Amino acid sequence: xxxxxxxxxxxxxxxxxxxxxxxxxxxxxxxxxxxxxxxxxxxxxxxxxxxxxxxxxxxxxxxxxxxxxxxxxxxxxxxxxxxxxxxxxxxxxxxxxxxxxxxxxxxxxxxxxxxxxxxxxxxxxxxxxxxxxxxxxxxxxxxxxxxxxxxxxxxxxxx
Numbered sequence: 755x756x757x758x759x760x761x762x763x764x765x766x767x768x769x770x771x772x773x774x775x776x777x778x779x780x781x782x783x784x785x786x787x788x789x790x791x792x793x794x795x796x797x798x799x800x801x802x803x804x805x806x807x808x809x810x811x812x813x814x815x816x817x818x819x820x821x822x823x824x825x826x827x828x829x830x831x832x833x834x835x836x837x838x839x840x841x842x843x844x845x846x847x848x849x850x851x852x853x854x855x856x857x858x859x860x861x862x863x864x865x866x867x868x869x870x871x872x873x874x875x876x877x878x879x880x881x882x883x884x885x886x887x888x889x890x891x892x893x894x895x896x897x898x899x900x901x902x903x904x905x906x907x908x909x910x911x912x913x
Contacts, residue, residue, distance in 0.1 A: 756823040758830065759789055764846045771849065772796070774803075775826050779907060780861045781868035782826045784853045786846040829856055864907050871907050874900065 758771040768786040775782045785803060787796070830852055837848040857868045858877045869877040 756827060757787075757789075758827055761845065764844050766846055768846050771830065772799070773823065773827055773830065774800070775822055776868070776872075777822065779868045779871035780822070780864050781857045781872060782830075782853065784830060784849045784856075786849050826856070829859075866903065866906075871903070874903075 755775070756773045758773060759769070761769050761771065763769045764786075766786070768788050770787050770789045772785040772787045773782055774785070783803060785799060787799070791799075833852040833855055834845050834848060837852070838845050860867055864871050867876065
């Protein structure tokens, strides 16, 4: 977990983003928050949003982190910078879209998108809800592909 702080205050009064990363499947959840929220309020938000996940606190100054939080924040800032330039200063309106884009982009460390790692299939974009022409594996081929994906994802988890 980490925070992106000192952002321009929006009409909703938020000026920070709480970045919660999943170390296993590399997905991230972005929550617009106010920099003055108390630890108790953040804990309530966390329980509401992320019930069931394990907490791994990290900061840019912690030598034992693997750089995942820093890289996630860098990508988030790039996405939001593009949104703010194109659509005005209300960056908090675009946080869900940034999260969707991040979690559906290819991550070389797990050799797939976090969405695919979590759900076992690619995300069907709202832009194209039509039936995919992509061939679907079946039987032993499906089993082997799933086992291969589990090996790739779990490789980083145990190191």
